[in-house]
Amino acid sequence: MSAIFGVVGAATAAELDEMGSRLVHRGPFVHWRHVARGVYLGAAGKREPEPLRHESLTAVVSASATLRGDDAESIVAGRFAREGLAAFESGNQTFAIAAWDERTQSLLLARDFIGLKPLYYCVLPGGGIAFASEYKALLALAEVPAEPDLDALQYLQCHKRVPGNRTLLRNVLSVPPGAMLRFARNGTREDAQHMRPLALAVAPTSEDAACERIGTLLLEATRNLVGGCDRVGIALSGGIDSIGVAYACRRSAPEAELVAFTAGDDHDDPEIRTAAMVMEHLGGAHHPVIVTPRHLADVLPEVVWHLENPVGRSETAQFIELGRAAQARGFDWLMTGMSADALFAGMPRHKLLWLASRLPPLRRDLVEFYARTQSGRPPRRPLARIIDRLYFRGALPPVPGIEGARYTPGLPDLPPPGPEFLNRFLVTSAQEGAGLARIERTLQASGVDFATPFADRALMDYAFTLPDALKIRRGKEKYILRRALRALVPDELRNLPKFPMRMRYDEQFASTIDALFDEFLAPDRVRRRGFFRYDELLALRRARRRGRYDAEAAMRIWTAVATEIWAEQFLDRRGEPLKRRDVALGGAPLRAVG
Incomplete structure (x- = not known):
């Protein structure tokens, strides 16, 4: 079922x-x-x-x-x-x-x-x-x-x-x-x-012993998922997590046909080029799935209907099409590298918290800037405000308010300063799975499931016996995981920079966001709905500089547009979907290539 x-x-x-x-x-x-x-x-x-x-x-x-x-x-x-x-x-x-x-x-x-x-x-x-x-x-x-x-x-x-x-x-x-x-x-x-919660139980270990144990658990978890399969589908990005899973699949199912799917906005997308290189090494097939910003106006109502809670960024539109491509080629589930970041500190926000723990005099300022990046809360301390202005270049208007809401973001509920600060943060957030929901929902739009070996309980438990000094080392995220993958992944692939699977925030993306704004956040529509104040939305629209939006400003508009689409589908229509629309933005039909 x-x-x-x-x-x-x-x-x-x-x-x-x-x-x-x-x-x-x-x-x-x-x-x-x-x-x-x-x-x-x-x-x-x-x-x-x-x-x-x-x-x-x-x-x-x-x-x-x-x-x-x-x-x-x-x-x-x-x-x-x-x-x-x-x-x-x-x-x-x-x-x-x-x-x-x-x-x-x-x-x-x-x-x-x-x-x-x-x-x-x-x-x-x-x-x-x-x-x-x-x-x-x-x-x-x-x-x-x-x-x-x-x-x-x-x-x-x-x-x-x-x-x-x-x-x-x-x-x-x-x-x-x-x-x-x-x-x-x-x-x-x-x-x-x-269920028994994750617990932080840091134990003394050497790097070599930690690498060997991570490698063993990763292969065991992968073998439990793909062992005995004739065909294995992989949602493959250019990140070390999914690359490592692809190599673990080949080791665990040496005779299986490996087929990978990667979403990008053209064939020069770093994700697509890296994934193609990986599959060539592994002797598998690779199918790029091309989804450009011009297609968003067509697919966004469908994305929101499947997500229900319209979380996530532009990768949700890409995963809708990736699921279609996989289903069309006979796959009802895909392997992924999801959840590794939550175990081994792989996100930019983790590095920011790591810095805060290692620079006590700057901790309060860095925590305020962390709050700015996670909730939009404006920083109040002078140094935090300077960091904010340098990072966002003064181009980030306030988060739009919802009329009648009482919620206002405060400082994040972080662990107190002290040993294993980063680990104490990770262990309380690793079970949330917020990022997994947007992947599960968009793939299931085509009836496609997904799995990840990093959700195996033995691997999750072991990750929290390792000190956080092995998770970020000299500013490098997922340090110990990268070292552990030496036994599986060639060096030229293991040390590639991280390219998240999402669209580029270029002029084409900005023009598409503007078109969505004009349709779904027109003044009369905003007034009838009564959620937003139009002047606050217009401040976001004016944040476009030199033809582009900062990623955070673009996603604030994206979220406001998605909120209106959600209201139409789940309040006005009580769950009945809006149909995919033909919007004249100059795009070709969505397609899988290869």
Whole structure:
């Protein structure tokens, strides 16, 4: 099963059919059953789904496509019935489960440790509860209110993500990663259980020993995913994480056909050129997927409909097309290098925190600048303001406000200064999986799943036995991971600079952003919606300098445009999608090349 949905309470057959139809992109076969008095469980999958019965439980399971075999979901449900969440505290199982317990007359909702598989729920105003893999399915129920969460909308403008386990709808929540929630028939939450959390347990080790252990765990995790496969699909960027995974796939499945997909805006994109070089070394096939800024106006409504919470940047449009290209070539899941950054400190923000920990006199100023980059909060300390002006060149207007919202960003909730400061930050954020949601949703637009060996629990646990001095060394992110990959990846590929898979913020991108602004954020439209003040949006529009936008200014406009598209689809149309549009921006049809 690729998606699940259901209701405990009142629902018509037409409503349940419509819930399922909104998930059909995840699997073409949709079915629901009346399993107990007032209890309806349904699923969408690649084959005819049926609820699974184990002891007193009747369950529907959304499991990763990496779990091969016709009885994979039944095995997951059986382990859940016998052991609960404890059954999944090792390995790399990704799942969402909804189970009706006839003995206790309660509904259980649970997700995998990093929350790769989505699961939302809404307590029904008339009593009862509804759940679904995507909340657009919940809006098929007339009883579910489509009311915006204004504070969550403001949080989105600031952080480019939603807070905690909330959504942009006030009454719809997400089951937390690694958690199981129990609800009574009337929708009252009775209990919550959580998997064993990641723990920081730094132990003395040598670099050589750490490299050997990382290499062993990476290969074991990869072998568990691709061992025995005849064909392995890879979402391959030019970064060391996915390059390392590609080489681990070849080592783990030496006879398999390797096929990689890389998104870029032309054939000279550094991501595409690097990925082609990798696949030539590995004797595999490489398919560039060309997605240019000119295509954004056409694809953005679809991206927002699939994301639901419109997080992420321009890479979300690229992954929509990458998933199509993979599905067209017969792949229902792809390997990736996702989550390595969260374990081994691979992001620019991690380097900024590392600097703050090593320069105590500048710590408060660097933390204020960190807050500026993560939430848009204007710095107040003099040195932080100078850093801000030098970095953004004075070209970054304030984050637009949401009318009626009370949320305002403060300083980030960081660990106190002291030993292993960076590690203490990483261990609290590694389970969030915020970056994974945008990849899962956009690939699943074509029914394509993904997996990463860096979500293997043994590798995750081991990463937090290593001191943070091995994660960033002399300003180099992921130092120990790069060293560990010497045994797999040639030096000329291992030391390439990081090129994130996203569009270039050039003049063409700026012109596309302007066209989207003019259509979706026109003055009358903004006034009718009532979310934004037009003068604040116009300040963002005026941030274009020498024909281009700074990346952060561009993404603030992107997020505001996506917010209006979201409102049309999920407030005005209650989850019904806007259609892909033909907008005269001079672009050719989206295509996969090769």
